[in-house]
Amino acid sequence: MTGKPKLFGTNGIRGIPGKDYTLEFFIEIAQAIGTFFKKAPILIGYDGRNSSPTLSKAVTSGVLSVGLDVYDAGLLPTPALQFAVRTLGYKGGIMITASHNPSQYNGVKVMGADGVEVSRQQESEIEEIYYRKKYREADWNTVGEAYSETKAISNYLQGISKKVDADAIKRRAFKIVVDLGNGAQAVAAPYLLEKLGCKVISLNGQVDGDFPGRGAEPTPETLQSLAAAVKATRADLGVGYDGDGDRSVFCDDKGVVQWGDRTGALLTDHVLSKHRGGKVITTVSTSQVIDHVAEKHGSKVIRTKVGSVDVSREMIKRNAVFGLEENGGCCYAPHIPTRDGAMSTALMLSFLAEHRQPLSKLLASLPTFHQRKEKIECPRSKVQGVMKALEKKVSGKVERIDGLKIWSGKKAWLLMRPSGTEPVIRIFGEAESKAELDRLFDQYLPVLRRAAKNG
Numbered sequence: 001m002t003g004k005p006k007l008f009g010t011n012g013i014r015g016i017p018g019k020d021y022t023l024e025f026f027i028e029i030a031q032a033i034g035t036f037f038k039k040a041p042i043l044i045g046y047d048g049r050n051s052s053p054t055l056s057k058a059v060t061s062g063v064l065s066v067g068l069d070v071y072d073a074g075l076l077p078t079p080a081l082q083f084a085v086r087t088l089g090y091k092g093g094i095m096i097t098a099s100h101n102p103s104q105y106n107g108v109k110v111m112g113a114d115g116v117e118v119s120r121q122q123e124s125e126i127e128e129i130y131y132r133k134k135y136r137e138a139d140w141n142t143v144g145e146a147y148s149e150t151k152a153i154s155n156y157l158q159g160i161s162k163k164v165d166a167d168a169i170k171r172r173a174f175k176i177v178v179d180l181g182n183g184a185q186a187v188a189a190p191y192l193l194e195k196l197g198c199k200v201i202s203l204n205g206q207v208d209g210d211f212p213g214r215g216a217e218p219t220p221e222t223l224q225s226l227a228a229a230v231k232a233t234r235a236d237l238g239v240g241y242d243g244d245g246d247r248s249v250f251c252d253d254k255g256v257v258q259w260g261d262r263t264g265a266l267l268t269d270h271v272l273s274k275h276r277g278g279k280v281i282t283t284v285s286t287s288q289v290i291d292h293v294a295e296k297h298g299s300k301v302i303r304t305k306v307g308s309v310d311v312s313r314e315m316i317k318r319n320a321v322f323g324l325e326e327n328g329g330c331c332y333a334p335h336i337p338t339r340d341g342a343m344s345t346a347l348m349l350s351f352l353a354e355h356r357q358p359l360s361k362l363l364a365s366l367p368t369f370h371q372r373k374e375k376i377e378c379p380r381s382k383v384q385g386v387m388k389a390l391e392k393k394v395s396g397k398v399e400r401i402d403g404l405k406i407w408s409g410k411k412a413w414l415l416m417r418p419s420g421t422e423p424v425i426r427i428f429g430e431a432e433s434k435a436e437l438d439r440l441f442d443q444y445l446p447v448l449r450r451a452a453k454n455g
Helices: 023-037 052-065 078-087 120-132 152-161 166-172 189-195 224-233 260-272 289-296 308-318 341-355 359-364 380-391 434-454
Strands: 013-015 042-046 070-075 092-096 106-111 146-148 175-179 199-203 237-241 248-251 280-283 301-304 322-324 330-332 336-339 370-377 404-408 412-418 424-431
Touching (some): 023 052, 023 120, 042 052, 042 078, 070 078, 078 152, 078 341, 175 224, 189 199, 189 341, 237 341, 260 330, 289 301, 330 341, 341 359, 380 424, 404 434, 412 434
Parallel strands (some): 042 070, 070 146, 175 199, 280 301
Antiparallel strands (some): 013 106, 092 106, 237 248, 330 336, 404 412, 412 424
């Protein structure tokens, strides 16, 4: 609706319960979601945040009040709920999660009957229902009923196992260190890896809504304990998951934590070797190394805005086989075209089993690009003005798929875009040389800082 603030960000609705959103809001947004879906049953699940069980009850009550039956999947990773919606006959799904945000945050992700997050247009339709309060109201004898869904996690693990060569992985008997980050994959990923014959060493393996181990966001900085454990135990692989388990960041056998686009390039290579010519969807912030791999297999790379919703929906539109983000999110269409940290881990194990070489050596075969990431705080109310001021200062080739992507020659670029989940402007850069990368940052970072300061 014109003049009303957007509720959905890059990936779902997120905020701090009790500060940004009341309990009444969660009930009413659930009424809007239920009204949008029209048909039952709806599957609801949640991550391990302290506020999640309470918000799940509020959301359940909202959906029941519009006359739809609800099934409670309990605590599970987001992709497990998505796969259950897709394969067990649900008309839609709602996940209570704030993904990688700090522990005080929470929110909702909404999935269609295909298990994929609803489209941007459908998000707007839900917002329209919410703002106009056009909820369908059930009377006392048509209110929905609540049930339990007990098969979601086992269904998820079985579905992943069927999409890889489990026997080949078992023969390698990999040693793998997993940093579960006190998140939702703690109830799924270790069991999958044991099922695949791996020796599993777990870090931060107890679900804890405060994320005391290393926070909910897996990055090279937060995964240094994982790196140390991989080296100390001489493991074949390390992997860290985010709070709701839909992303995986890998550590190679030498204890080097890798950004998602480099390991994603190997997974792209693995998938395209079996689906030659298949389309690959990724975001404007992802490395050019993906294009290098895709070209080898005669495949096309299509770039979208940043956000798993955009990647997943473009995958469906283009009938793409694989999708990925630089933050460790990978989508494997034969399983489900959504981010899935455990599916990505199984694919990596399959790739290593097939090539019979250490991950560090396989990564070394990829072309090297220098990368750098920064962020600048900027209140949401100032973002539009800051980006307009910035655009007046840029020169050369500029892409506007999402924010401003400034090219310097054919191999160096700088992307500046407002975050959809936090009050910050994110800056990504890549170049063949560190000097060229630093030059781009030195040229534009001060401009962005001044614009954000002056508002």
